[in-house]
Amino acid sequence: MTDVVTQTDVLGSPGEYFNPNFVASIAKTIRSNEPQDYVRRLMARKKTKNGVFGAEITFFQYRTVDGVDLFEAISPKCVFVLTRKNIIAQGISLYRAVTSGVFHDVKGRETPEPKGVPYDSIAIQNWINHIRDQEEGTDQLLRARGVSPIHLTYEALAGQAQKAIDAISVPVLGHSTEAKSVEENHRRLANKDGIDMEGRFREENGRFIEALEQRGRITR
Numbered sequence: 001m002t003d004v005v006t007q008t009d010v011l012g013s014p015g016e017y018f019n020p021n022f023v024a025s026i027a028k029t030i031r032s033n034e035p036q037d038y039v040r041r042l043m044a045r046k047k048t049k050n051g052v053f054g055a056e057i058t059f060f061q062y063r064t065v066d067g068v069d070l071f072e073a074i075s076p077k078c079v080f081v082l083t084r085k086n087i088i089a090q091g092i093s094l095y096r097a098v099t100s101g102v103f104h105d106v107k108g109r110e111t112p113e114p115k116g117v118p119y120d121s122i123a124i125q126n127w128i129n130h131i132r133d134q135e136e137g138t139d140q141l142l143r144a145r146g147v148s149p150i151h152l153t154y155e156a157l158a159g160q161a162q163k164a165i166d167a168i169s170v171p172v173l174g175h176s177t178e179a180k181s182v183e184e185n186h187r188r189l190a191n192k193d194g195i196d197m198e199g200r201f202r203e204e205n206g207r208f209i210e211a212l213e214q215r216g217r218i219t220r
Contacts, residue, residue, distance in 0.1 A: 001082065001157065001164050002014050002015065002056055004161045004164050004165060005054065005164070005165065005168055008165055008169070008177050009048055009049070010048050010049075010050050010052060010169070010173065010177055011048065011052055011054060011165070011168055011169055011172060011173075011177070012046065012047060012048055012052040012053045012054030012055075013046050013048070013054065014054030014055050014056045015046070015055065015056060016055075016056050016057070016061070017042055017046070017055050017056075017057075018055065018057045018061050018062070018064075018065055018070070019057075019061050020061065020064045023038075026038075026042070030042060030045060034067070035065070035066065035067030035068035036067065036068045036073060038068070039068055039070070039073040039074065040073075042055075043074065050173075052172060052173075053074070055074070057070075058134055058138075059134045059135075059137040059138040059141060060134060060137070062141065063137075071145055071147075077171075077172060078150060078168075078171045078172055079142065079147050079149040079150070080149060080150050080151075080152055080167075080168065080171075081138060081142075081149040081150070081151050081152070082152045082153070082154065083135060083151070083152075083153055083154070084153065084154040084155065085153050085154070085155050085218055085220065086155070086219065086220055087128055087131055087132065087212070087217055087218075087219055088128065088198055088201060088202065088209065088219050088220075089194070089198050090128075090131055090154075091124050091125075091127040091128030091130075091131055092124055092127075092194055092197050092198050092201065093194065094127045094130075094131070095117075095120070095123050095124050095127045096117045096193075096194060096197075098127075099117045099118075099123075100116075100117050117193070119197055119200060119201075121201060121204060121205060124197075124201055125205070125208055128212065132212065132215065132217055135217070136215075150167075150171055152167055162178075165177055
């Protein structure tokens with residue numbers, strides 16, 4: 001989705017600027033060694049010509065940010081929360097990606113499918129719990145900051161570039177933006193192994209899934 005939004009040239013370039021794995025490298029590139037200055041320089045460099053700046057950040061990444069209040073520094077007009085309805089499939093995808101080291105299918109490149117990843121029920125449960133903890137943490141954070149987010153789902157937007165762009169552009173710009181030559185360069189990796197793994201997990205982990213649903217999380 002970040003690819004599609006960036007290619008419009010009017011919706012910012014919402015990268016993972018606060019991912020602790022990337023911050024040091026980005027800070028070196030923009031020549032900043034102080035948190036507030038980092039945000040200022042980042043916004044100046046990454047906003048589009050119409051003044052729109054965007055960033056992608058998870059709850060756990062937010063907790064690693066020190067020395068600057070991102071809500072005050074960025075003062076976001078809109079906050080979008082993207083989730084996947086099928087958290088079981090999401091947990092399995094994350095488990096397979098982390099285990100194999102292959103996260104996306106990048107258009108124009110030969111991307112190996114994450115084949116041969118062993119089935120591990122406990123590891124999958126841990127990733128699903130991680131996702132749910134992150135979702136609940138995000139909800140609590142935004143409530144505490146008095147922010148009413150716009151909720152989007154992966155299922156509703158995947159493979160539909162124009163729909164994804166409209167979901168962002170209408171709240172941000174007040175109107176739709178054409179996606180004439182926009183392409184999705186990153187695609188989710190999915191194959192029969194993942195589908196089979198989900199089927200087995202659902203068969204073997206009925207109580208876990210029931211407990212998840214009792215926490216208020218739809219699993220399909």
